[in-house]
Amino acid sequence: MTETQHREPANGADAPAPSRRRMFGLLGGAAALGAAVGAGGTAAGLDATSDDRHGSQTPGRPVEFFGPHQAGIATPAQDRLHFAAFDLSPTVGRADLVALLTAWTAAASRMAAGQGVGTGAVTGPPGAPPDDTGEALGLPPARLTLTVGFGTSLFTDPDGRDRFGIAASRPPQLADLPAFPGDALDPAASGGDLCVQACADDPQVAVHAIRNLARIARGTASVRYSQLGFGRTSSTSTSQATPRNMMGFKDGTANLKTEDVAAMNTHVWAQPGDGPDWMTGGSYLVSRRIRMLIEPWDSTPLVEQERVIGRHKGSGAPPGLGDEFDPLNLSSKGPDGELLIDANAHVRLAHSSHNSGAVLLRRGYSFTDGTDNLGRLDAGLFFIAYQRDPRRQFVTIQNSLAGKTADALNEYIQHVGSGLFACPPGVQPGQYWGQRLLG
Numbered sequence: 116m117t118e119t120q121h122r123e124p125a126n127g128a129d130a131p132a133p134s135r136r137r138m139f140g141l142l143g144g145a146a147a148l149g150a151a152v153g154a155g156g157t158a159a160g161l162d163a164t165s166d167d168r169h170g171s172q173t174p175g176r177p178v179e180f181f182g183p184h185q186a187g188i189a190t191p192a193q194d195r196l197h198f199a200a201f202d203l204s205p206t207v208g209r210a211d212l213v214a215l216l217t218a219w220t221a222a223a224s225r226m227a228a229g230q231g232v233g234t235g236a237v238t239g240p241p242g243a244p245p246d247d248t249g250e251a252l253g254l255p256p257a258r259l260t261l262t263v264g265f266g267t268s269l270f271t272d273p274d275g276r277d278r279f280g281i282a283a284s285r286p287p288q289l290a291d292l293p294a295f296p297g298d299a300l301d302p303a304a305s306g307g308d309l310c311v312q313a314c315a316d317d318p319q320v321a322v323h324a325i326r327n328l329a330r331i332a333r334g335t336a337s338v339r340y341s342q343l344g345f346g347r348t349s350s351t352s353t354s355q356a357t358p359r360n361m362m363g364f365k366d367g368t369a370n371l372k373t374e375d376v377a378a379m380n381t382h383v384w385a386q387p388g389d390g391p392d393w394m395t396g397g398s399y400l401v402s403r404r405i406r407m408l409i410e411p412w413d414s415t416p417l418v419e420q421e422r423v424i425g426r427h428k429g430s431g432a433p434p435g436l437g438d439e440f441d442p443l444n445l446s447s448k449g450p451d452g453e454l455l456i457d458a459n460a461h462v463r464l465a466h467s468s469h470n471s472g473a474v475l476l477r478r479g480y481s482f483t484d485g486t487d488n489l490g491r492l493d494a495g496l497f498f499i500a501y502q503r504d505p506r507r508q509f510v511t512i513q514n515s516l517a518g519k520t521a522d523a524l525n526e527y528i529q530h531v532g533s534g535l536f537a538c539p540p541g542v543q544p545g546q547y548w549g550q551r552l553l554g
């Protein structure tokens with residue numbers, strides 16, 4: 116009997132989500148776990164016929180790891196994030212990179228299915244450090260998704276070297292982001308050769324995943340920076356309620372919804388002929404650590420806050436309207452002929468009609484990292500957006516927001532970190548992340 120056959124059906128309505136503890140008990144220890152890993156991690160995959168990768172929002176349920184696209188992009192946004200950027204060690208070569216991605220893929224597929232890494236936390240040889248760190252034992256999969264991305268420096272390092280022989284395969288879409296007016300980027304919180312976005316409904320599951328991938332990488336790659344996030348700041352599915360960001364506004368109302376397959380193909384997934392074949396079915400991730408100047412914002416009158424964003428704070432509706440999903444009319448005027456949505460309002464400058472039709476799949480998270488040395492809350496938005504071509508999408512929109520008729524929101528925010536990554540398409544059992552690039 117295979118490991119997969121021990122599982123409850125992924126979409127079973129009343130079947131409880133399998134926990135790591137339960138899986139451990141069912142498997143009967145290290146031998147079975149070792150055998151499953153030895154089979155290229157295939158046993159960790161769920162039955163393709165009960166594919167849960169885009170659908171399930173049931174807390175605890177696994178999201179299918181294998182498929183044409185990586186999970187964590189079209190997956191309805193989970194509640195928690197642990198995002199990490201990694202740098203490869205200077206002496207690492209192409210074979211080491213392939214070995215790392217192979218080991219990461221096997222571990223990621225197991226963790227997404229709610230299983231421990233390798234021989235597990237307590238079932239390996241007692242004389243050796245366990246393969247899995249153990250803090251997720253007994254926890255459900257919590258809809259964990261792990262999404263890998265390749266940074267610009269993987270293709271050409273800062274000294275212009277092609278360390279891995281892949282410079283010629285760099286997609287034109289992966290062009291370094293320009294500097295935007297007002298940027299205050301910390302290099303230590305920006306860039307990275309690789310990134311992993313871990314999303315889950317349980318923070319411990321997301322943290323466990325990054326911790327174990329970092330552990331596997333030891334000697335080959337190290338964490339450059341990482342960010343914990345909570346309270347998804349976008350609804351990415353029509354079935355999700357719109358959450359509020361740390362400024363108290365509903366965020367994600369006009370976001371692309373992933374059920375819209377045509378829109379996903381137009382705006383998110385790399386299509387055949389877009390660039391190198393290895394990226395077809397993948398997507399480009401832009402991350403921005405955006406600090407909110409919380410104290411000035413909290414001293415700003417409600418009407419001004421609403422003018423800055425261009426929507427009502429309570430309902431999320433456009434100015435003068437009552438429902439969040441009432442259409443946003445950028446030309447609507449008040450009784451004195453004044454624009455109801457201010458010329459500098461965030462939603463006006465970010466709107467596709469202002470940006471040559473550019474649309475993003477926003478998938479960010481709020482963060483709070485305590486207070487700074489002046490007692491100010493270090494909080495904001497860890498902005499994540501997926502797109503088919505950052506040059507046409509993120510860069511166009513951010514140029515509008517940061518440009519001459521600048522976004523009124525700029526007075527209350529500062530971009531302090533930045534990342535750009537090519538997220539390859541999904542993998543099938545037995546393959547590794549990025550195999551079409553490096554194989």
Ligand SMILES: C=CC1=C(C)c2cc3[nH]c(cc4nc(cc5[nH]c(cc1n2)c(C)c5CCC(=O)O)C(CCC(=O)O)=C4C)c(C)c3C=C
Nearest residue numbers: 364365366367368369370405462465466467496512513528
């Ligand atoms: C470059 C892209 C964007 C950045 C950076 C960005 C930062 C940012 N946004 C908010 C709050 C809200 N944004 C809203 C809408 C909105 N934002 C972007 C893009 C960026 N935002 C787009 C494309 C849109 C949709 C515009 C439209 O078509 O109407 C909203 C309104 C609710 C919604 O539709 O999501 C809020 C609120 C903050 C606080 C922020 C930086 C910290």
Ligand SMILES: [Fe+2]
Nearest residue numbers: 366461462465
């Ligand atoms: Fe926005």
